[in-house]
Amino acid sequence: MKNPEAQQDVSVSQGIRMMFYVMKPSETAFQTLDEVPDYVRKATPFFISLMLLELVVSWIRKGKPPGGLDDALTSLSAGIMSRLPRLFYRSIELTSYVYIWENYRLISLPWDSPWTWYITFLGVDFGYYWFHRMAHEVNIMWAGHQTHHSSEGYNLSTALRQSVLQIYTSWIFYSPLALFIPPSVYAVHLQFNLLYQFWIHTKVIDNLGPLELILNTPSHHRVHHGRNRYCIDKNFAGTLIIWDRIFGTFEAENEKVVYGLTHPINTFEPFKVQFHHLVNIWTTFWATPGFFNKFSVIFKGPGWSPGKPRLGLIEEIPEVEGKEVPFSSSASQLLKIYVVVQFALMLAFYEETFADTAVLSQVILLLRVCFIILTLTSIGFLLDQRPKAAVLEAFRCLVFLMLCRSGHLKPRISSFSFAFEIFFSICIAFWGVRSVKQLVSEPWR
Numbered sequence: 001m002k003n004p005e006a007q008q009d010v011s012v013s014q015g016i017r018m019m020f021y022v023m024k025p026s027e028t029a030f031q032t033l034d035e036v037p038d039y040v041r042k043a044t045p046f047f048i049s050l051m052l053l054e055l056v057v058s059w060i061r062k063g064k065p066p067g068g069l070d071d072a073l074t075s076l077s078a079g080i081m082s083r084l085p086r087l088f089y090r091s092i093e094l095t096s097y098v099y100i101w102e103n104y105r106l107i108s109l110p111w112d113s114p115w116t117w118y119i120t121f122l123g124v125d126f127g128y129y130w131f132h133r134m135a136h137e138v139n140i141m142w143a144g145h146q147t148h149h150s151s152e153g154y155n156l157s158t159a160l161r162q163s164v165l166q167i168y169t170s171w172i173f174y175s176p177l178a179l180f181i182p183p184s185v186y187a188v189h190l191q192f193n194l195l196y197q198f199w200i201h202t203k204v205i206d207n208l209g210p211l212e213l214i215l216n217t218p219s220h221h222r223v224h225h226g227r228n229r230y231c232i233d234k235n236f237a238g239t240l241i242i243w244d245r246i247f248g249t250f251e252a253e254n255e256k257v258v259y260g261l262t263h264p265i266n267t268f269e270p271f272k273v274q275f276h277h278l279v280n281i282w283t284t285f286w287a288t289p290g291f292f293n294k295f296s297v298i299f300k301g302p303g304w305s306p307g308k309p310r311l312g313l314i315e316e317i318p319e320v321e322g323k324e325v326p327f328s329s330s331a332s333q334l335l336k337i338y339v340v341v342q343f344a345l346m347l348a349f350y351e352e353t354f355a356d357t358a359v360l361s362q363v364i365l366l367l368r369v370c371f372i373i374l375t376l377t378s379i380g381f382l383l384d385q386r387p388k389a390a391v392l393e394a395f396r397c398l399v400f401l402m403l404c405r406s407g408h409l410k411p412r413i414s415s416f417s418f419a420f421e422i423f424f425s426i427c428i429a430f431w432g433v434r435s436v437k438q439l440v441s442e443p444w445r
């Protein structure tokens with residue numbers, strides 16, 4: 001029997017409440033996994049609205065935006081890349097869970113009981129704490145999670161800087177719940193746990209008084225994103241900070257937090273943002289002598305090397321002064337405007353692709369995904385001012401035009417087709433000329 005209170009559509013009131021996990025069990029209890037809405041996708045307008053609100057508040061208070069445009073675009077790029085695999089298959093966090101539930105469950109808690117809802121809330125948050133802690137303490141897991149920490153800024157866009165690789169290890173920590181909690185209830189909380197963590201990525205909220213004792217708050221999570229020595233491996237909580245208080249990893253915010261990785265990557269390229277640490281592990285693995293040492297490179301902390309404790313030495317974390325300037329793009333203002341326009345067009349295609357997944361063939365889906373990845377890479381090259389950026393952008397615009405002409409990338413509003421073709425033809429000519437000029441003046445680069 002279906003739950004009449006649980007709806008597929010999310011109202012404005014529900015949308016606002018779901019960003020803060022303020023939902024009633026009765027309105028989010030579904031019998032089957034297929035009935036569970038894609039709350040994360042439905043949250044897009046609320047992500048945008050809250051980011052705009054943060055921008056306004058920051059302008060009023062400090063007279064400047066909450067972070068750099070280059071940094072925000074890179075965070076959004078990472079968020080987009082992390083969601084692309086879902087166009088082809090259900091996430092491993094759900095498939096593994098359903099497999100365990102169907103084959104090994106011990107009991108079946110009732111899907112429509114408020115008790116099941118609250119137990120799952122605690123269970124998912126507990127699983128998240130341990131996943132997150134291990135993602136910082138086990139090098140191969142850090143290779144995925146470091147993406148989220150690679151921003152040197154701290155604002156709502158940072159929350160969207162998500163890893164492509166992370167879900168391939170996070171599912172393990174939720175698996176025990178599959179022994180007794182129905183997949184539909186788990187799928188609801190997995191999404192709300194993620195959504196709750198959006199609003200805490202901000203500097204515009206200072207201290208929330210007594211709420212700081214129980215909830216994970218902006219202040220607590222700022223510490224988690226810090227690269228000051230006192231911030232390292234602290235505050236792993238998702239929704240409730242109580243886990244850090246219980247397991248001894250809590251740290252209150254005190255001296256000014258400097259954000260990002262202890263060794264900043266200084267790039268806006270999406271592939272480097274996602275995978276650069278895998279390359280580090282690979283080179284360290286082969287450079288480290290002995291089988292057990294090689295094993296430790298993969299499974300001990302990112303700061304470990306032979307002779308050191310499991311999590312490395314805190315003295316080796318570079319000291320910060322609080323005056324560090326985040327890495328920023330040297331691109332001109334005009335180029336940044338161009339990049340924003342191209343990013344917005346790509347975002348429209350991305351949204352349209354997700355909306356039309358059911359009616360698009362696998363080949364078209366793949367073409368669209370390739371085009372989205374190509375666009376994100378090209379934008380990263382332009383922001384990084386890489387020597388090959390002009391060639392890549394000319395090639396990308398040519399690909400767009402060809403896909404448009406062949407009907408594989410038709411804009412939803414067909415009257416725009418002609419305008420798009422003119423615009424992209426101009427872009428090809430502009431970037432083509434720049435590529436040739438570059439080749440003539442610097443043929444070796």
Ligand SMILES: [Zn+2]
Pocket residue numbers: 132136145148149224
């Ligand atoms: Zn983290």
Ligand SMILES: [Zn+2]
Pocket residue numbers: 148159201221225
């Ligand atoms: Zn975070």
